[in-house]
Amino acid sequence: EVQLLESGGGLVQPGGSLRLSCAASGFRFSSYAMSWVRQAPGKGLEWVSAIVGSGGSTYYAASVKGRFTISRDNSKNTLYLNLNSLRVEDTAAYYCAKGLDSSGHYFGVGMDVWGQGTTVTVSS
Amino acid sequence: QSALTQPASVSGSPGQSITISCTGTSSDVGAYNYVSWYQHYPGKAPKLMIFEVNNRPSGVPDRFSGSKSGNTASLTISGLQTEDESHYYCTSYTTSSTLVFGGGTKLTVL
Secondary structure (H helix, E strand, O other): OOEEEEEOOEEEOOOOOEEEEEEEEOOOHHHOOEEEEEEOOOOOEEEEEEEOOOOOOEEEOOOOOOOEEEEEEOOOOEEEEEEOOOOHHHOEEEEEEEEOOOOOOOOOOOEEEEOOOEEEEEOO | OOOEEOOOEEEEOOOOOEEEEEEOOOOOOOOOOOEEEEEEOOOOOOEEEEEOOOEOOOOOOOOEEEEEEOOEEEEEEOOOOHHHOEEEEEEEEOOOOOEEEEOOEEEEEO
């Protein structure tokens, strides 16, 4: 069964840092681009970041560029998101999602497998 | 990158058809055929319903269909069922090599 399991969320003060992880199973992890998508309380879905299958290229939303870093360890089938300089407005459920395209290059085609999410709360 | 524009809510009766629009620009929806639609129940993982404008993943009923004209994409659900009541989001790849979501539409099945 194809599965994604996020972890690492929690309560952090403004300006603080967190590292989210997403453990993948049931598919050839290195063959697929991966994304992080978040949903703030009462708001819609927002794409955060993506990384190609090899890890060689990364992409970010303007709202997090320079503060968040996406990475992956294909030997561990794990996706990461380092969150730095956190702001109150970063409070959200963070989902990892698997890209549909099996070439590993294109994250824009669609995201066909999603985790259940991990919650990040930024508050003093 | 501004969010794509979706109606906040739509409604229909069981058996009817509804259409949800998703309006972007020539830098996103109008630039590529990389428009996807997701169904999202609160607290659950989003589910891919349509990819590349009009393709359905296996397991998605053929009651769900997608289309695009210019800078506007659409999701049509025919033969509405009560379990279709959910939130629906469109998303598009952009010329800036990013993804942008729509604001989401709450579908109520009356």
